[in-house]
Amino acid sequence: MTHVLVVDDDPAIASLVAFKIGRMGARVSVEADGEAGLAAARQLRPDLVVLDWMMPRMNGLEVCAALRADADPQLASVPVILLTAKAQESDVERGFVAGATDYVVKPFSPRELVSRVTAALPPGALGA
Amino acid sequence: MTAEPAWLAALPAVAGQVPDLSLCVIDAGHRFVSCHGAWLQVRGLTPADVLGRPVLDIVAPTFADLVTEMVDAGLAGRSERTEFATDHPHDSGTRRAIWEMGVSPLTSPDGEPMALFTARNVLRSRASDAARTTSEHRFRAAFDATPMPMLLLTTVPAHPAGGVRVLRANRALGDLVGRPVGDLVGVDLTPAVVADGLVGAELARLVGRALRGGGHLAVDSWLRHTDGTRVPVSVACSPPVPATDEDGRDRTELVVLVRDLTAERATHRALTEALAGEHRAAEHLRQLERQRGDFVAAVSHELRTPMTSILGNLEVLLDGDAGPLGPMQALMLATVENESQRLRGLIEDLLRTASVQAGAEPAVEPADVDLAAVARAAAGAAAGPLDARGQHLRVTSDGAAWVRGDAGQLGDVLTELLTNAAKVSPAGAEIRLECARSGADVTVTVTDAGPGITDDDLPFLFEPFYRTAHASAQALPGTGIGLTLVAHTVAAHGGTVSAASGPGGAVLTVRLPAAGFPSPLARSSA
Incomplete structure (x- = not known):
């Protein structure tokens, strides 16, 4: 079963994203800060990570960079979708430089997020 | 013989x-x-x-x-x-x-x-004696009368320390240190005089060097005024001249030229202080701007995150993802969504205003832009609101109109003007957009079919959050921020935007420097 890790310190958004992705038929794990998110990613080896940028302890960019630098090649290449309220072009650039696969600006539509998650996973991963 | x-x-x-x-x-x-x-x-x-x-x-x-x-x-x-x-x-x-x-x-x-x-x-x-005497008289007269403070110094062969003595001082020098000239004549320039703080050590060293045949360059030193203050001076020495005293003993004389630096120093100090003050003020402003930028970033996050949650959950509910909705529930949730979208628009306008005011607006990326093409694209972008009211847009241009600027930002400007025009014009009306070269400028005018702009509204039209009496009375949607952002973007492109009330409605004119002419871009890529 496709496994998606959602890391966001805002429980309302985390649960909305988890609900919507869960409805797609994926297994979803949720973490509420960057450090816990990175630890969970190393332990669970998810197929995709949805990552908030502004979080306590480790921010999303740092988690993303740590994943890309991981010794495990599967984890180093895991698709990462960055969620952020930072909408400026320079912020988007920083996100991609840190290794993000895609970038979604808040406020976002859950439908759009689901489309992006689908696109970032291998074809047929969600059985849709 | x-x-x-x-x-x-x-x-x-x-x-x-x-x-x-x-x-x-x-x-x-x-x-x-x-x-x-x-x-x-x-x-x-x-x-x-x-x-x-x-x-x-x-x-x-x-x-x-x-x-x-x-x-x-x-x-x-x-x-x-x-x-x-x-x-x-x-x-x-x-x-x-x-x-x-x-x-x-x-x-x-x-x-x-x-x-x-x-x-x-x-x-x-x-x-020859007479000639020498005449020459001596002339020298003394010039020495005494010159406005430049001067000292004639001589070595003192009999002096135990091999010292240097003031042979003559002029009036300007006496004035500089607040003493009668007579008090200065005969003063020995000994280490003790330096130690007593009557003259700067640099002056004594310069005289010493000059007597040994070097040191004609001016040095900065000081002289003690009778009021106790130090008078900053620049001193220079003439080359030493061999002479004979009344008793036929050889001695060496030299002239010390003194320049009063008091005024110069005061000016320099005032300039330095003014500059430091400017630096402090500029640093304070930069700090305020940074703080405001930080504030905007924090508020953006704080406002956008709950909006994401509200709109996202509404979308999930309306999509039926969380279970089927009854018709009344769907209608009520649709109203909540409409109002939430309005709130979101308001928040985005507020954030853009704050961002503009904090100077955090994306910089203009200058490129050659055909404003006529931008106008046609903006007409497409504004088609929704126009069609919704059955309005017709007539776009005219006399060919390409090149300016330097950011096509995206200029497109936003024209779209905003057209959306505004659609809002204030009655259903089915014609709105006109005209793009033309005008001397060294390119102008775009948007003419609506609304009630025009009253004299009361005109001065405030581009102020943040200002709403015209008409817009308020008709409860037209909007926050009064659109034209503020238009004016800001146009100014950042070195242009101007103006409004007038014509017979058919309001006329808003954007004027930008045509490419190829020097353009005072307010900001380049930051």
């Missing part, structure tokens, strides 16, 4: 050693035993011409008595001196001479009494 006696053989050499000196030895019979020097030359005679001849045959009759008397005195064992002036006949008229004459007794090896007669023409040395 009588020969000169051998014992007087040294006489010509002695006479030749002193300029203008004549030496004659005269015997008891008042005859020349020997005679050499300037006097004979003045008379046009040689020593041989006068040898053995009576004195009275040679000297001019005017002096006959005087010379006879003096020779007699010498023969009698007395020394005498006298002086007189005369004009000697010469080839080209006469030649003036001032004779200083003396006589001394002399005894020949044979024991005969004789008179040694000396005559010296002092005219030349007198003239």
